[in-house]
Amino acid sequence: MRVSELVARSGVPLATVKYYLREGLLPPGRATGATQAVYGDDHVRRLALIRVLVDVVGLSVQRTRDVLGAIDEPGDSVYEAIGRAVAALPPAAERRDDYPRTRALLERHGQVYDPGFAAVAQLERALEAADAAGTPYDDAHLDAYARASRIIAEADLARVPRTSPEAAIEYAVIGTAVGDPLLAALRRLAQQDAAAGSIDREVGRG
Amino acid sequence: MRVSELVARSGVPLATVKYYLREGLLPPGRATGATQAVYGDDHVRRLALIRVLVDVVGLSVQRTRDVLGAIDEPGDSVYEAIGRAVAALPPAAERRDDYPRTRALLERHGQVYDPGFAAVAQLERALEAADAAGTPYDDAHLDAYARASRIIAEADLARVPRTSPEAAIEYAVIGTAVGDPLLAALRRLAQQDAAAGSIDREVGRG
Numbered sequence: 001m002r003v004s005e006l007v008a009r010s011g012v013p014l015a016t017v018k019y020y021l022r023e024g025l026l027p028p029g030r031a032t033g034a035t036q037a038v039y040g041d042d043h044v045r046r047l048a049l050i051r052v053l054v055d056v057v058g059l060s061v062q063r064t065r066d067v068l069g070a071i072d073e074p075g076d077s078v079y080e081a082i083g084r085a086v087a088a089l090p091p092a093a094e095r096r097d098d099y100p101r102t103r104a105l106l107e108r109h110g111q112v113y114d115p116g117f118a119a120v121a122q123l124e125r126a127l128e129a130a131d132a133a134g135t136p137y138d139d140a141h142l143d144a145y146a147r148a149s150r151i152i153a154e155a156d157l158a159r160v161p162r163t164s165p166e167a168a169i170e171y172a173v174i175g176t177a178v179g180d181p182l183l184a185a186l187r188r189l190a191q192q193d194a195a196a197g198s199i200d201r202e203v204g205r206g
Numbered sequence: 207m208r209v210s211e212l213v214a215r216s217g218v219p220l221a222t223v224k225y226y227l228r229e230g231l232l233p234p235g236r237a238t239g240a241t242q243a244v245y246g247d248d249h250v251r252r253l254a255l256i257r258v259l260v261d262v263v264g265l266s267v268q269r270t271r272d273v274l275g276a277i278d279e280p281g282d283s284v285y286e287a288i289g290r291a292v293a294a295l296p297p298a299a300e301r302r303d304d305y306p307r308t309r310a311l312l313e314r315h316g317q318v319y320d321p322g323f324a325a326v327a328q329l330e331r332a333l334e335a336a337d338a339a340g341t342p343y344d345d346a347h348l349d350a351y352a353r354a355s356r357i358i359a360e361a362d363l364a365r366v367p368r369t370s371p372e373a374a375i376e377y378a379v380i381g382t383a384v385g386d387p388l389l390a391a392l393r394r395l396a397q398q399d400a401a402a403g404s405i406d407r408e409v410g411r412g
Contacts, residue, residue, distance in 0.1 A: 011338075048338060049339060051338065052335055052338070052339045055335075056331075056332075056335045078405050078406050078409050079398075079403075079406050082401070082405070083398065086394060090390075091387035091390055091391065106395070111395060112398075112399065112402070117394075117395065117398065118394070119391045119392075119394035119395045119398070120391075120395070122387060122390065122394070123391035123392065123395065125262075125387070126262075126384055126385075126387045126388035126391060127388065129258055129261075129384045129387075130380070130388070132254060132257065132258070133254045133255060133258045133380045133384065134251060134254055135377060135384075137388075140361070141361050141362075141365060144357055144358065144360075144361035145358060145385075145388065145389060145392055146392055146396070147357060148354035148355070148357040149354070149389065149393045149395070149396040150396050150400075151353060151354040152350065152351060152354045152393050152396065153393055153396035153397040153399070154350075154396075154400055155346070155347050155351065156347075156393075156397060157397060157400045157401055159344075159347060160401075160405065162409045163409075165409055168405065168409050171341060174336070174339045175341065176393075176394070178332055178335045178336045178339065178341075179351075179393070180386075180390050181296075181297035181328060181331070181332045182329060182332035182333065182351065183351060183354075183355065183390075183393070184296075184297055184328065184386045184389075185297065185325045185326075185328035185329035185332060186325075186329065186352060186355040187355045187358050187359060187362075187382075187385070187386075188292060188323075188324070188325035188328070188382065189312070189317060189323065189326070189329065189355070190352070190355040190356050190358070190359035190360075191359040191362060191363060191378075191382075192285075192289065192323065192325070193317050193318065194356075194359050194363045195285055195288070195363055196285065196318070197285075199284050199285050199288070199363075199366065200283055200284050200285050202368045203284050203368045203369075203370065203371055203374050
C-alpha cells in the first residue's frame with residue numbers, strides 16, 4: 001500500500017508516520033522509486049503497537065525503541081526477550097545490588113529472587129514508598145495481592161500466541177502495557193463496589 | 207517542632223518544604239514570632255503523603271492539591287470523598303457521556319455502572335487501546351481480571367482505618383497510589399514465574 005493508505009488504515013497522521021520512519025521506530029517501506037515506497041500489514045501492526053507505547057503508556061522514543069528492539073531481535077530466548085521488552089515499561093525504578101523487602105517476599109512465596117529482574121526493583125520501590133508513607137503492607141495483604149497476581153498472570157500467559165517469537169513478545173508487551181491501566185481501573189471499581197453503603201456507616205458518618 | 211526538625215524527620219529538603227507551604231499543599235505552622243512557626247506530627251504525615259503523590263505517582267501540584275482537598279474537606283460522605291481523591295490519580299482518561307464497553311462488562315458482572323466514576327472512563331480507555339492494538343480482551347480474560355480485582359479490593363478495604371474520615375481517605379489515597387505500581391510489579395513477577403521454562407518450548411525455540 002502507499003503511505004496514504006497506511007495513514008488511513010492506521011489512523012496515524014502522515015507527519016507522525018514520517019517522524020517514526022525518521023526515528024527508526026517504523027521500518028522503511030519497499031522503495032518503488034526515488035521518493036516512493038510501499039508498505040505492508042506489518043507496518044499497520046507496528047504503528048498500532050507504537051501508538052500504545054507512546055500514547056497509552058507515555059514512553060519516550062528511546063524507550064519505545066528499546067521495546068521494539070527486543071521484538072525485532074529476540075535472540076535465542078523468547079522468555080528473556082519478553083523480560084527485556086517489559087523492563088522498558090513503567091513503573092520506573094532505580095537498579096541496585098539487593099532488594100531486601102522483595103527478596104523476603106519472594107522467598108516466602110517460593111518464587112525465584114533474581115535482582116536482575118526489573119520487576120524486583122519496581123516492587124522494592126513500591127514497598128519502600130508504602131513504608132515511607134507510614135502505611136507498610138502486612139504479609140496477609142501482600143499474600144492476597146500475590147494470589148490475585150497469579151490469577152492475572154495465568155490468564156495473560158494462556159493468551160500469548162505461540163505462532164512465532166515476534167508475535168509472542170509483541171502480545172506480551174501490549175498485554176502488559178494495556179493491562180496495567182485496565183487492572184488499575186478494575187481495582188478502583190471493585191473497591192467502590194465493596195465500599196458502597198458500608199464505609200460511611202463504619203467511620204460513623206452514614 | 208521547628209522547621210529544621212520537620213526537615214530532619216520528613217527527609218524533605220527545606221527549600222521543598224517552603225515551596226509546599228507557598229503552594230498551599232502544606233498548611234502553615236503555628237506562628238511563634240514574625241518569622242518563626244512550629245509544626246506538628248500532622249505536618250510530618252502530610253509531607254509523607256505529598257511525597258508519595260509527587261514522587262511515586264508523579265502528580266502535578268494542581269492534582270496533588272485536588273487530592274489533599276478531598277482529605278481536608280471530605281463533606282458528608284467518606285465514600286464520595288475517596289472517589290474524588292482517587293479520581294485525581296492516574297490512569298488519565300477523557301470524560302464522556304457513555305462508555306459502552308465498560309457498561310457491558312459491569313452489567314455482565316452485576317456491578318453498578320455510573321458514568322460519573324473516573325474508573326469507568328479509565329477502563330473504557332484501556333479496553334479501546336487493546337482493541338486498537340489488535341489484541342482485544344475476551345470475556346474470560348476480563349472475568350479473571352475482575353475476580354483478581356475483587357480479591358485485591360477486599361484486602362485493601364479491610365485495612366482502611368475507621369478512626370476518622372481523614373484517616374480513611376488518606377489511607378485510601380496512599381493505598382491506591384502505591385498499590386498500583388506494587389501490583390504491576392507482582393503481575394510481572396507472576397508472569398515470569400509462570401512462563402519460566404515453558405514459553406520457549408511452546409514457541410518452538412527452547
